[in-house]
Amino acid sequence: MTTLTAPLRPGSDPGSHPEPDVSIAERAPKRVVSPERIAAGTTLVAIVVVAIVALMESGISITGMIESWGHAERFFARVGTIEFPEFGELLHLTGLTVGLVLCGTLFAAVVSVPVAYIAASNTTPGAAWQAFGRFVTVLTRAIPDVVLAMVFVLMFSIGTLPGILAIGIHSIGMISKLFADAIEQIDEGPRLAIRAAGGSKVQEFTSGILPQVLPSWVATVLHRNDINLRGSVVLGYVGVAGLGLEMSYAFKSLDYSLGLGIALVMFALCVVMEIVSSVVRKAMLGVAPTGRGLGDRVVQLAGRVGARRRIETRAANGLDTPPSSAPRPAAPVRTAPAAASDLEAALRRPWTGARVRNTAWGWIAVLVVVGSVLVCDIRWSDLITFWAKVPAIAVQFWPPSFGNYDAETMFGAMATTIGIALAATLLSFVFSVVIGSLAARNVAPNGGVRGSMRLLLVIIRGVPEVILAIILIVITGLGSQAGTIALAFGGIGLLGKLIADSFEEVKAGPERALRAAGATRGQVYASATLPQGRRALIGHSFYLLDTNIRAATILGIVGGGGVGYYLLNAGQGSNYAVVTAIVLMILATVLVVEGLAVWMRRVFR
Amino acid sequence: MSETSVIEIEALTKEYGRTVALREAALRVEPGEIVVLLGLSGSGKSTLLRQVVGLEAPTSGRVRVLGEEVPSLTGRRLRALRSRVGFVFQQFELVPSLTVLENVLTGALAELRGPRLGLWAYPRRLKLVALGHLDRVGLLDRAYQRADTLSGGQQQRVAIARALMQNPEILLADEPVASLDPESSAQVMALIREIAMDAGLTVVCSLHQVDLALSWGDRIVGLRHGEVVLDTPASGLSKAQVMEVYGRVATSTGELQAIDTELASPVVSPAVSPMAEARSAAHS
Numbered sequence: 001m002t003t004l005t006a007p008l009r010p011g012s013d014p015g016s017h018p019e020p021d022v023s024i025a026e027r028a029p030k031r032v033v034s035p036e037r038i039a040a041g042t043t044l045v046a047i048v049v050v051a052i053v054a055l056m057e058s059g060i061s062i063t064g065m066i067e068s069w070g071h072a073e074r075f076f077a078r079v080g081t082i083e084f085p086e087f088g089e090l091l092h093l094t095g096l097t098v099g100l101v102l103c104g105t106l107f108a109a110v111v112s113v114p115v116a117y118i119a120a121s122n123t124t125p126g127a128a129w130q131a132f133g134r135f136v137t138v139l140t141r142a143i144p145d146v147v148l149a150m151v152f153v154l155m156f157s158i159g160t161l162p163g164i165l166a167i168g169i170h171s172i173g174m175i176s177k178l179f180a181d182a183i184e185q186i187d188e189g190p191r192l193a194i195r196a197a198g199g200s201k202v203q204e205f206t207s208g209i210l211p212q213v214l215p216s217w218v219a220t221v222l223h224r225n226d227i228n229l230r231g232s233v234v235l236g237y238v239g240v241a242g243l244g245l246e247m248s249y250a251f252k253s254l255d256y257s258l259g260l261g262i263a264l265v266m267f268a269l270c271v272v273m274e275i276v277s278s279v280v281r282k283a284m285l286g287v288a289p290t291g292r293g294l295g296d297r298v299v300q301l302a303g304r305v306g307a308r309r310r311i312e313t314r315a316a317n318g319l320d321t322p323p324s325s326a327p328r329p330a331a332p333v334r335t336a337p338a339a340a341s342d343l344e345a346a347l348r349r350p351w352t353g354a355r356v357r358n359t360a361w362g363w364i365a366v367l368v369v370v371g372s373v374l375v376c377d378i379r380w381s382d383l384i385t386f387w388a389k390v391p392a393i394a395v396q397f398w399p400p401s402f403g404n405y406d407a408e409t410m411f412g413a414m415a416t417t418i419g420i421a422l423a424a425t426l427l428s429f430v431f432s433v434v435i436g437s438l439a440a441r442n443v444a445p446n447g448g449v450r451g452s453m454r455l456l457l458v459i460i461r462g463v464p465e466v467i468l469a470i471i472l473i474v475i476t477g478l479g480s481q482a483g484t485i486a487l488a489f490g491g492i493g494l495l496g497k498l499i500a501d502s503f504e505e506v507k508a509g510p511e512r513a514l515r516a517a518g519a520t521r522g523q524v525y526a527s528a529t530l531p532q533g534r535r536a537l538i539g540h541s542f543y544l545l546d547t548n549i550r551a552a553t554i555l556g557i558v559g560g561g562g563v564g565y566y567l568l569n570a571g572q573g574s575n576y577a578v579v580t581a582i583v584l585m586i587l588a589t590v591l592v593v594e595g596l597a598v599w600m601r602r603v604f605r
Numbered sequence: 606m607s608e609t610s611v612i613e614i615e616a617l618t619k620e621y622g623r624t625v626a627l628r629e630a631a632l633r634v635e636p637g638e639i640v641v642l643l644g645l646s647g648s649g650k651s652t653l654l655r656q657v658v659g660l661e662a663p664t665s666g667r668v669r670v671l672g673e674e675v676p677s678l679t680g681r682r683l684r685a686l687r688s689r690v691g692f693v694f695q696q697f698e699l700v701p702s703l704t705v706l707e708n709v710l711t712g713a714l715a716e717l718r719g720p721r722l723g724l725w726a727y728p729r730r731l732k733l734v735a736l737g738h739l740d741r742v743g744l745l746d747r748a749y750q751r752a753d754t755l756s757g758g759q760q761q762r763v764a765i766a767r768a769l770m771q772n773p774e775i776l777l778a779d780e781p782v783a784s785l786d787p788e789s790s791a792q793v794m795a796l797i798r799e800i801a802m803d804a805g806l807t808v809v810c811s812l813h814q815v816d817l818a819l820s821w822g823d824r825i826v827g828l829r830h831g832e833v834v835l836d837t838p839a840s841g842l843s844k845a846q847v848m849e850v851y852g853r854v855a856t857s858t859g860e861l862q863a864i865d866t867e868l869a870s871p872v873v874s875p876a877v878s879p880m881a882e883a884r885s886a887a888h889s
């Protein structure tokens with residue numbers, strides 16, 4: 001302000017600053033950093049240091065990589081051709097896998113609605129309910145679906161039910177968390193209006209909240225469905241029917257040609273599913289996808305091709321009304337009341353293109369649900385006989401014990417798993433910050449760089465980590481090294497995308513202001529983009545760490561080292577007390593990470 | 606205590622922490638009256654209206670609406686009272702992703718019981734009634750459009766139709782035109798008055814614009830810092846008298862004009878105006 005109003009002193013060099021007032025330094029308040037911030041900062045540094053140590057311990061090196069490249073070449077030479085299961089069989093397995101994943105996700109979605117309702121701060125009936133809802137959310141998220149599957153395989157006669165329940169119960173955690181977040185973000189106005197009109201709580205929910213959250217809920221469920229499909233491979237390793245089971249048989253019997261063939265099918269299936277979810281999201285919600293996933297890309301491309309036709313239909317349907325803020329001449333409110341017959345006529349809702357599309361998609365959705373339930377051929381009787389077996393099996397799980405292993409081995413294995421997760425997260429973080437930043441529109445020097453970085457992220461995301469890990473292990477037998485590389489690789493796809501998206505969402509104003517003040521591109525990035533995106537950066541990184549700890553366990557099951565190996569052994573050797581002990585260790589770790597994440601996000605707001 | 610009053614408020618105090626939003630406020634509204642609440646931002650207009658339908662519990666005092674003690678009502682009986690009182694909000698508060706018709710139908714939820722999702726969930730009879738109300742506000746042709754594709758003025762008319770769907774005896778409106786341009790404002794205000802006259806509705810409407818208030822209402826009630834400082838019939842009331850509600854005595858026409866323009870400037874969000882802020886700072 002003062003520089004604007006002060007008259008220019010004659011003779012002073014316009015570039016130089018006026019002589020600083022020395023006393024101002026004394027008068028200025030001293031900067032206070034809250035002790036909590038110092039503690040959080042220290043913890044963050046400590047975590048990074050541990051991650052660096054873990055990375056060095058894991059023995060990942062350039063020479064090692066070159067060596068394994070040699071292994072890979074020899075391996076593929078030995079495998080020769082890639083084989084697929086016979087067509088009918090393949091079709092059946094694919095249908096089974098997809099059906100099972102869909103059923104599991106749907107089950108989770110249904111259960112998540114009440115859980116989210118009591119866990120969301122603006123709808124919960126009371127503090128105790130909310131605590132219970134949060135507890136369910138955290139607990140179901142913390143127990144890996146593989147562990148659930150292992151347990152359920154014991155309780156049910158072999159079939160699809162163990163897989164469905166495992167996927168379903170584990171997915172409740174993430175889905176209900178995101179459902180609750182969506183509820184907390186609604187505009188309270190419409191809900192208040194319904195309350196003021198005398199609506200009940202249930203009506204407030206169905207008429208005021210549900211219409212607002214539905215798009216985000218559908219997106220959440222589709223997203224989770226993609227994740228579940230990727231994860232379904234591992235379920236095969238513990239005996240859940242489908243492509244994963246066939247693949248594990250193939251690799252265990254050293255039939256690498258077939259194993260790789262199934263892996264390829266699985267990979268293709270993941271890509272197809274991503275495209276399908278993107279199409280569904282667009283069709284059902286009438287919202288163009290904003291994401292840059294592979295599926296979103298395809299839809300956007302198709303959208304551009306069909307754009308002209310759509311504009312024509314929109315115009316024909318009178319849907320292209322300008323947004324609410326657009327000024328329009330005040331039309332006379334009403335001249336003459338409509339006759340009763342006019343109202344009758346108005347009762348018939350016109351079949352606009354949008355309505356036809358919505359109805360068609362609705363029916364397709366119903367058919368898909370019914371189809372997947374049929375394909376799964378669920379033995380509903382199991383759901384009844386199951387309860388009889390629960391007590392007998394449940395007692396075997398308690399009390400937890402390390403069985404034949406000593407505590408040192410187990411804690412060591414858990415440390416290995418945490419190490420893999422930390423090292424992988426660190427690797428992903430370093431690469432993601434670079435790739436993700438360059439993939440952000442407001443950071444990338446030009447469209448070409450941005451486009452190629454986005455494409456790179458899409459390609460990385462297309463490869464399911466589990467399959468990558470299995471192949472790495474099969475090829476080179478790397479153990480924890482393979483796990484780390486697989487996780488780090490997959491992490492770049494996730495974290496890079498999240499970073500790019502949140503950097504693009506920062507306010508453009510500060511960036512523009514700095515640019516106008518003559519800052520370089522790097523300065524703008526460091527002083528405007530990064531500080532605004534910092535909170536998201538920390539949040540996303542902890543999210544990745546959180547996912548990686550569970551994923552590291554799972555990779556242990558397929559041979560990636562760490563506690564997962566013992567978990568599989570204990571499960572297959574019926575040492576259920578050991579299973580409980582391991583699950584408790586995982587649970588504790590996940591809860592600690594979750595607590596840290598919440599704390600960090602709050603402190604570094 | 607008169608038997609005929611539809612709204613009787615006595616010694617009503619509402620505190621939010623240390624903020625006193627209403628201080629011993631009193632108001633009595635007779636059937637068929639059209640009352641305007643005037644007052645600066647933060648003077649307690651919205652708080653008072655929310656009390657009438659029991660959206661918040663008072664700190665102390667009595668609120669009697671349509672013969673019911675509002676603060677003592679709970680559950681079904683509270684909802685039944687609310688359904689007899691229509692409420693129109695400044696920001697319309699329509700569900701953006703629903704059709705116009707379904708938004709209007711949500712006004713009938715209290716009478717229906719149970720959750721409703723989708724147009725098919727409402728009985729045909731109510732749909733006809735809703736279409737009739739839409740016709741009344743001049744938007745019959747928009748029935749199947751999404752609510753968020755309408756202009757602000759149109760959305761407010763839909764909100765009025767939604768309130769009519771309750772078949773209310775009282776209509777409350779909280780700055781119904783504060784987010785609208787002058788032309789839509791005039792249209793919406795005229796519509797409210799017309800409907801009220803037709804149906805013999807009692808109306809309590811908070812407003813910012815003094816001119817509009819004087820020409821539109823039958824009675825003006827002025828609020829300042831949560832206290833009722835003015836309560837007179839609108840006819841014969843001079844603008845200067847009303848201006849005192851705002852805590853300023855205009856000494857010259859120029860000043861009057863200045864305050865006027867300040868008040869007429871559209872308030873987009875219910876933020877406290879710098880003037881009110883300065884005064885409350887001086888108070889504490």
Ligand SMILES: Nc1ncnc2c1ncn2[C@@H]1O[C@H](COP(=O)(O)OP(=O)(O)OP(=O)(O)O)[C@@H](O)[C@H]1O
Pocket residue numbers: 621624625626644645646647648649650651652653780874875876877
């Ligand atoms: N939920 C709340 N929590 C805390 N304070 C509140 C709350 N609602 C209102 N207040 C305070 O009560 C006072 C009166 O607010 P109210 O919304 O009734 O004013 P108003 O006259 O409607 O103002 P405006 O014209 O801006 O809408 C204000 O000081 C406001 O800050």
Ligand SMILES: [Mg+2]
Pocket residue numbers: 650651652779780875
């Ligand atoms: Mg208000």
